[in-house]
Amino acid sequence: VAPTEALVRQLERIVGPGHVVTDLEVIAGYTADFTGRFRGHTAAVVRPLDAAQVAAVLSVCRAEGVALVPQGGNTGLVGGGVPLRGEVVLSLRRLDVISDVDPVGGQLTAGAGVTVGAVQRAATDIGWAYGVDLSSRDSATVGGTIATNAGGLRVLRHGDTRAQLLGVEAVLGTGEVVSHLGGLLKDNTGYHLPSLLCGSEGTLGVVTAARLRLVPPPHEPVVALVALSSVPGAVELAGSLRRELPGLEAVELFFDEGLDLVCTATGVAPPFARRHRAYLVVELSGGEPAAAALAGLLEGSGAMANSAVALDPVPAAALWRYREAHTEAINSIGPPHKMDVTLPPATLAEFVEAVPGAVTSIAPQARTWLFGHAADGNIHVNVTGVAPEDEAVDAVVLELAAAMGGSISAEHGIGTAKRRWLHLNRTPAELSTFATLKRALDPDNVLNPNVLLGG
Amino acid sequence: VAPTEALVRQLERIVGPGHVVTDLEVIAGYTADFTGRFRGHTAAVVRPLDAAQVAAVLSVCRAEGVALVPQGGNTGLVGGGVPLRGEVVLSLRRLDVISDVDPVGGQLTAGAGVTVGAVQRAATDIGWAYGVDLSSRDSATVGGTIATNAGGLRVLRHGDTRAQLLGVEAVLGTGEVVSHLGGLLKDNTGYHLPSLLCGSEGTLGVVTAARLRLVPPPHEPVVALVALSSVPGAVELAGSLRRELPGLEAVELFFDEGLDLVCTATGVAPPFARRHRAYLVVELSGGEPAAAALAGLLEGSGAMANSAVALDPVPAAALWRYREAHTEAINSIGPPHKMDVTLPPATLAEFVEAVPGAVTSIAPQARTWLFGHAADGNIHVNVTGVAPEDEAVDAVVLELAAAMGGSISAEHGIGTAKRRWLHLNRTPAELSTFATLKRALDPDNVLNPNVLLGG
Numbered sequence: 010v011a012p013t014e015a016l017v018r019q020l021e022r023i024v025g026p027g028h029v030v031t032d033l034e035v036i037a038g039y040t041a042d043f044t045g046r047f048r049g050h051t052a053a054v055v056r057p058l059d060a061a062q063v064a065a066v067l068s069v070c071r072a073e074g075v076a077l078v079p080q081g082g083n084t085g086l087v088g089g090g091v092p093l094r095g096e097v098v099l100s101l102r103r104l105d106v107i108s109d110v111d112p113v114g115g116q117l118t119a120g121a122g123v124t125v126g127a128v129q130r131a132a133t134d135i136g137w138a139y140g141v142d143l144s145s146r147d148s149a150t151v152g153g154t155i156a157t158n159a160g161g162l163r164v165l166r167h168g169d170t171r172a173q174l175l176g177v178e179a180v181l182g183t184g185e186v187v188s189h190l191g192g193l194l195k196d197n198t199g200y201h202l203p204s205l206l207c208g209s210e211g212t213l214g215v216v217t218a219a220r221l222r223l224v225p226p227p228h229e230p231v232v233a234l235v236a237l238s239s240v241p242g243a244v245e246l247a248g249s250l251r252r253e254l255p256g257l258e259a260v261e262l263f264f265d266e267g268l269d270l271v272c273t274a275t276g277v278a279p280p281f282a283r284r285h286r287a288y289l290v291v292e293l294s295g296g297e298p299a300a301a302a303l304a305g306l307l308e309g310s311g312a313m314a315n316s317a318v319a320l321d322p323v324p325a326a327a328l329w330r331y332r333e334a335h336t337e338a339i340n341s342i343g344p345p346h347k348m349d350v351t352l353p354p355a356t357l358a359e360f361v362e363a364v365p366g367a368v369t370s371i372a373p374q375a376r377t378w379l380f381g382h383a384a385d386g387n388i389h390v391n392v393t394g395v396a397p398e399d400e401a402v403d404a405v406v407l408e409l410a411a412a413m414g415g416s417i418s419a420e421h422g423i424g425t426a427k428r429r430w431l432h433l434n435r436t437p438a439e440l441s442t443f444a445t446l447k448r449a450l451d452p453d454n455v456l457n458p459n460v461l462l463g464g
Numbered sequence: 465v466a467p468t469e470a471l472v473r474q475l476e477r478i479v480g481p482g483h484v485v486t487d488l489e490v491i492a493g494y495t496a497d498f499t500g501r502f503r504g505h506t507a508a509v510v511r512p513l514d515a516a517q518v519a520a521v522l523s524v525c526r527a528e529g530v531a532l533v534p535q536g537g538n539t540g541l542v543g544g545g546v547p548l549r550g551e552v553v554l555s556l557r558r559l560d561v562i563s564d565v566d567p568v569g570g571q572l573t574a575g576a577g578v579t580v581g582a583v584q585r586a587a588t589d590i591g592w593a594y595g596v597d598l599s600s601r602d603s604a605t606v607g608g609t610i611a612t613n614a615g616g617l618r619v620l621r622h623g624d625t626r627a628q629l630l631g632v633e634a635v636l637g638t639g640e641v642v643s644h645l646g647g648l649l650k651d652n653t654g655y656h657l658p659s660l661l662c663g664s665e666g667t668l669g670v671v672t673a674a675r676l677r678l679v680p681p682p683h684e685p686v687v688a689l690v691a692l693s694s695v696p697g698a699v700e701l702a703g704s705l706r707r708e709l710p711g712l713e714a715v716e717l718f719f720d721e722g723l724d725l726v727c728t729a730t731g732v733a734p735p736f737a738r739r740h741r742a743y744l745v746v747e748l749s750g751g752e753p754a755a756a757a758l759a760g761l762l763e764g765s766g767a768m769a770n771s772a773v774a775l776d777p778v779p780a781a782a783l784w785r786y787r788e789a790h791t792e793a794i795n796s797i798g799p800p801h802k803m804d805v806t807l808p809p810a811t812l813a814e815f816v817e818a819v820p821g822a823v824t825s826i827a828p829q830a831r832t833w834l835f836g837h838a839a840d841g842n843i844h845v846n847v848t849g850v851a852p853e854d855e856a857v858d859a860v861v862l863e864l865a866a867a868m869g870g871s872i873s874a875e876h877g878i879g880t881a882k883r884r885w886l887h888l889n890r891t892p893a894e895l896s897t898f899a900t901l902k903r904a905l906d907p908d909n910v911l912n913p914n915v916l917l918g919g
């Protein structure tokens with residue numbers, strides 16, 4: 010149902026006339042995602058200032074039978090924050106206050122509209138770090154990263170976004186405003202609503218603030234680029250690094266084709282004279298002793314001869330660049346289909362070897378680029394040379410991942426884009442339980458009704 | 465409703481005649497907790513073998529309107545696993561199989577009845593460790609520790625039980641059997657049922673198996689005992705250790721009165737010639753370099769002169785003993801009231817100073833013993849010299865903790881013992897949301913109806 014003029018007036022009474030956006034030019038910034046793949050439309054964007062306003066907006070929309078799409082930085086990749094069916098957009102960006110910063114306990118409270126980058130800077134200012142990092146850090150918001158349970162570059166060491174949540178304030182679809190921002194590291198007093206809301210993609214409630222734990226900053230980081238002759242060898246090495254190195258911060262994986270593309274697109278020289286099949290970027294804390302422990306492991310696995318190790322930030326950044334430049338290098342040859350999957354360790358190498366052939370079997374002109382977070386089993390599959398609306402390659406890749414015991418979404422979520430494949434990962438009993446929870450916490454189906462389960 | 469003879473016959477048809485226990489002598493082992501504080505009664509203990517049998521038992525009990533109390537190792541401390549109102553006991557101990565052990569990925573699947581100690585040994589056998597450790601390790605089960613979201617000695621480094629769960633198999637109160645044991649470290653495909661079930665104290669579903677992540681074993685552990693002249697000084701040092709030492713495994717706190725009691729009760733000599741107010745036991749991984757980093761921090765804080773540092777396992781165990789012997793030393797002077805609370809860093813020291821006086825103000829003969837997990841803010845308050853059934857001291861301690869922003873349950877849970885105080889930590893909106901979730905997943909209120917919310 011499209012919002013009526015009368016609804017707009019009601020919303021204006023809640024948030025103020027300047028914060029119900031109906032100007033089509035301004036609205037355009039809220040109706041399409043940043044990649045341009047998902048384009049919707051809406052008659053209004055509502056921009057509340059706090060949880061009380063969110064609750065009032067929700068109450069009005071429930072009464073009028075109008076659906077809401079919560080939106081943060083609009084950096085989602087699965088169409089979960091875009092009004093594809095004319096929903097009212099509930100923009101949380103004005104909830105952008107960081108408060109109750111605790112330098113002894115290492116915690117802070119962030120409004121849903123605070124960017125991940127702002128949390129990181131506030132943490133650094135008091136000698137701590139935020140455990141979540143991702144390339145969209147300066148646009149992605151706390152609320153959006155909670156809704157999608159964002160992963161990123163530090164999951165190996167600090168866990169996903171869910172693991173950072175000491176508490177949330179949220180407006181549920183029932184209209185209840187729940188708040189538990191005391192920041193207790195151990196608190197067994199009932200059901201863990203932060204964990205349930207995290208990853209629920211705005212379908213159960215609107216998170217308006219979160220109490221976030223902070224983590225120790227990396228100490229004297231050591232970075233290594235390790236070249237390996239086989240994919241199974243890389244997977245196995247990632248496993249032993251995880252088991253043997255207590256200060257391990259990240260183990261990232263990429264391959265020969267991707268490295269070639271990065272070198273061509275960015276003009277950097279290849280890291281080694283000879284070409285290798287697989288590469289790991291390894292980062293660990295602990296300076297010289299950590300570097301020695303890493304070198305010992307690499308010697309033992311026969312990989313030391315094809316490794317570069319850096320303790321200095323400048324060469325360390327240069328080694329990271331080979332991995333980080335993948336996204337821009339791939340974008341330079343055309344907008345890719347982006348799939349993020351997780352494989353269990355036992356089938357990760359097999360998946361990597363099989364997926365390019367599976368793609369070209371149905372799209373001979375396509376090219377497949379793989380990179381990811383090796384120690385988590387999380388592989389980003391990018392496919393270029395296929396029309397944006399052609400979902401056949403998505404189907405092939407996701408079906409292959411599921412058939413090998415993997416997840417069709419490691420970190421992006423389901424959104425609207427992957428709903429049709431959710432049954433690949435979830436049994437009817439699980440889907441039925443999800444629907445039960447949805448009905449319980451959003452009985453009028455007003456929050457993101459077309460995301461995750463709806464449609 | 466007490467089970468009828470006809471119900472017993474139905475249950476026997478599901479689990480076999482030998483596994484519906486009605487012999488009163490055998491039943492006695494299931495109707496009281498191990499401390500003897502909680503004593504119930506039941507006409508039957510059902511011991512299913514797998515999730516299908518659990519589902520069938522649940523179905524029969526729902527149809528007959530008979531409540532179930534799930535039970536693991538019966539080591540709970542809040543009466544959550546004992547049939548206080550004549551419920552049928554659902555013992556999960558026969559689900560004791562460890563399977564799908566993955567030495568590369570560091571994971572295993574454990575049935576609900578596997579003990580924490582057995583998980584630890586299976587992990588050690590393949591070069592990994594289990595992130596949860598607690599003193600009841602050889603009785604407490606995987607299912608029980610998930611139901612209570614058990615904490616213990618390693619939460620600082622590896623998180624609580626919830627953080628170890630890659631997936632669960634569970635029978636919900638709705639009768640749905642959900643299973644997601646693929647062991648993917650990143651998997652954003654819907655609501656996170658493991659996190660919701662973890663800490664729900666058997667009120668939403670019966671966890672029958674779990675896929676557990678394993679963690680790197682401690683490498684070259686360094687243990688230090690640090691004496692401090694003030695409680696605030698100890699809290700502050702715990703905070704800086706957490707921020708500065710990447711390999712930190714544990715920071716445990718105790719005090720002068722407790723140390724005196726430990727030395728008297730166990731016959732060990734005091735660690736230092738002079739008496740100090742507060743003590744920290746610190747453990748970190750990393751051998752000599754880690755010990756040097758720790759020594760640097762202790763020098764900087766002026767605490768090095770009153771510290772003992774051990775890299776060798778034998779003296780390290782002797783230092784740990786001062787902390788670990790608290791429970792037996794306290795038990796030696798009478799059964800204590802045990803309360804486990806968490807305080808925020810800002811009020812932790814104030815709480816420690818205030819609680820003994822608050823207790824003696826209403827029970828002059830009582831003695832208060834405090835120890836805990838300093839870096840988590842988790843303080844175990846033990847009170848001796850008070851009759852077991854006299855809950856006035858419990859009320860004073862829990863009200864004080866809540867008034868200072870703390871949790872009335874850090875890790876034991878609410879059970880039946882703390883229901884009357886749950887409102888101290890949870891708003892009406894939160895309690896109403898818990899009740900909504902309970903009705904959604906256990907619509908006939910058959911699972912632990914007297915625990916957490918019921919009564």
